[in-house]
Amino acid sequence: MPRLVVSPPDRAPVPAARKSLPAPWARRGRGAARLAAQLAARSGGASLQARRARGAALLGRVRVLLVLLALLALPLPTGGQGLPATEPTPVAELGPPQSRGAAVQVTATGVTLRVQRSRRSAQVIARWRLRAAPGPLQLLVPSTLRPLTFSGSRNDVDTDTDTDTATDSSTNTDADKAGGRAPGLDGAAGVEVADVVSSDTVLPPVPELRIDPGSGAVYEAGAPPPGPPAGLVAYLLTVEIPASGELFLRARATLSSGFDRRHWRRTNFEQAHALHKRSDPFIYQFAVRGPAGPLVVIAEPGTVASARVLDGVVRAAAAARRPPVVGLTLGLGPAVAALAPDPPGAAGPAPLLVQGLVRASLDVLLPHRDALALSVEAGSDLRDGHHVGGALVYQLYTPAWPYLPLGGHLDLGVSCDLWQSRGVGLGLAGAPSLRCGGRLGILANVGYVGISPSVDIFPPLSQMAPGSTETRFTAQYRVAILVTVGL
Numbered sequence: 001m002p003r004l005v006v007s008p009p010d011r012a013p014v015p016a017a018r019k020s021l022p023a024p025w026a027r028r029g030r031g032a033a034r035l036a037a038q039l040a041a042r043s044g045g046a047s048l049q050a051r052r053a054r055g056a057a058l059l060g061r062v063r064v065l066l067v068l069l070a071l072l073a074l075p076l077p078t079g080g081q082g083l084p085a086t087e088p089t090p091v092a093e094l095g096p097p098q099s100r101g102a103a104v105q106v107t108a109t110g111v112t113l114r115v116q117r118s119r120r121s122a123q124v125i126a127r128w129r130l131r132a133a134p135g136p137l138q139l140l141v142p143s144t145l146r147p148l149t150f151s152g153s154r155n156d157v158d159t160d161t162d163t164d165t166a167t168d169s170s171t172n173t174d175a176d177k178a179g180g181r182a183p184g185l186d187g188a189a190g191v192e193v194a195d196v197v198s199s200d201t202v203l204p205p206v207p208e209l210r211i212d213p214g215s216g217a218v219y220e221a222g223a224p225p226p227g228p229p230a231g232l233v234a235y236l237l238t239v240e241i242p243a244s245g246e247l248f249l250r251a252r253a254t255l256s257s258g259f260d261r262r263h264w265r266r267t268n269f270e271q272a273h274a275l276h277k278r279s280d281p282f283i284y285q286f287a288v289r290g291p292a293g294p295l296v297v298i299a300e301p302g303t304v305a306s307a308r309v310l311d312g313v314v315r316a317a318a319a320a321r322r323p324p325v326v327g328l329t330l331g332l333g334p335a336v337a338a339l340a341p342d343p344p345g346a347a348g349p350a351p352l353l354v355q356g357l358v359r360a361s362l363d364v365l366l367p368h369r370d371a372l373a374l375s376v377e378a379g380s381d382l383r384d385g386h387h388v389g390g391a392l393v394y395q396l397y398t399p400a401w402p403y404l405p406l407g408g409h410l411d412l413g414v415s416c417d418l419w420q421s422r423g424v425g426l427g428l429a430g431a432p433s434l435r436c437g438g439r440l441g442i443l444a445n446v447g448y449v450g451i452s453p454s455v456d457i458f459p460p461l462s463q464m465a466p467g468s469t470e471t472r473f474t475a476q477y478r479v480a481i482l483v484t485v486g487l
Contacts, residue, residue, distance in 0.1 A: 089258030091206040091313065093144045093232055094126055094251060095290040100140055104132040109248065110293035113255075115305050115318040119284045122255045122316060126291035130239065130247045141235040142199055143290075145253035152190035152239055153248050191249065194236040201232060203289075206313055210260060210285050213317040216306040219263065257284040264319050268397040268407035269327065269365050273486040274448040276323035286316040325365040331452055331482035332358055335379050338476050355379040355387075357480050363395065371395040373411070384421060391415040391439050391456075408450070411441035415456040435459075437476075448486040455479050 097106050112125040130137070141150075211218055241247050260283045270276045291314055299305040299318060307316035335357040361375035373393050380386045393413030400407060416436040441454030456478040 085262050086260045087258045088208055089285040089287045090256055091287040091289055092255055093142060093203065093290055094124065094253065094288050095128065095141050095143065097128055097139045097141050097249060100138040104130055104137060106130060108292035110296065111291035111314055112296045112298065113286065113307055113316050115299040115303055117300050119303055119318045120257055122286045124253055124255050124288055126251045128249045130241065130249055131245055132241050134241050134243050134245055137239050137241050139237040139239060141237060141251065142201060142232060143235060144231045148235060149252040150191045150193060150237060151250045154242055154244065155248060190240050192238045194238055197234050197236065199232045199234040203232065206287065206289060209310055209315065211306060211308055211315050211317045213283055213304050213306055213319040216308055218310065255286045255288060257286050259284050266400050267369050268400045269369065269371060270323055271400060271405050271407050272445045272448055272450065273327040275487055276327055278320045278323060280320050283317055283319040287313055289313045327363040328487045329361040329363055329484050331484040333480060333482035335478055335480035337478040353381060353385050355381045355385060357482065359482060369397045371397065386421040387417050388419045389415065389417040393439055405447040408442065408444040411439060411443065411454065413439050415439035443484060450484045452484050453481045
């Protein structure tokens, strides 16, 4: 028959013995020497285990510290880090005007682009010349821009180019409602906006092309748009043709931009000089199809912009003006120079001379990312060891890393001591002061502050002075470690 199984009562767990208990001393039959050796072995094992435990704890702390340093080294997210590298340029449609039955001749006379101070938008002013019989004339202007402001005049002089007189037509006043204007429209003398209707015209897509804001050269960036521009409407206008039979029609609107943050990205030369870093290195691109004629681009003093007509599309680009190509770097730190060898029979090695060194470098940016630097320096030990010198080096810059103000450059060139208080080597009396050699240095910078170790190697004397132990294989050197600030 089945048996009833009863669980055993809960008991406190008993740790297993790792080692057997030692036998009583009386049963061992061993001497005091054996007992002392066993006690010493036990104490040594305990100290070894304690050392291992302390080492493991120290290793754990080191790992935690390395993880924290790695987290601190990661770039923090910024406002522009989530932006893509490029954004397609929206292509706006603006005209040309079309007649609604009457015989009219429409000629494009030009387009003006005014880049706003922020460079993220631009105002476009398109102009057409209308020739028709005097009297009222109905026109249709296709566009994707809203609001759109129209005005007319008897000449082609654009008096609104230098002043921003465009009104915001999104505000509806009582006068607009009383005049029968549609909401969101604006009119001017001689031109009346009757209505805005949807347009079913299908326009071909425009390929994605971009231009350089400085040279106007065309380059490719980003993918072409997926389809034709959307939101095409038709503005229905009524204009009054004067007795001369000629009227100039203007349309004014604001263009939104795409951008590119690769083409004119910051260089390490900018990062290393505080007065050269651009706050906004993006290129903003604009495009509008419809206007034609001579192009005029107006930009703020700190903005460079250019425009071109490509395949019937007016394309413009604007960016912050590139910084100047000349920078200044100041350095301060210690320098250690090898003195001239002692006369024969002198005890001990040749001494070293420790000086304080001040260096000023004029950096000239080359067409690529590298630079040439012409520097002057002065060193002194505040007693009787002084020197004045200069150098011409080539600076090989590293690429600029996105979102990190870290960089550096390798220096390679020629260094000369123009004057020394104690002759060549700062220890050989009666020798000439002028000597030239090579310089090898490196600079690592965080922003415009950096550290720059360098070594100058000078050849031996061409004519040995009395008492000198130099040979033709003896070289002298100077090692400097400077803290630099770029301006």
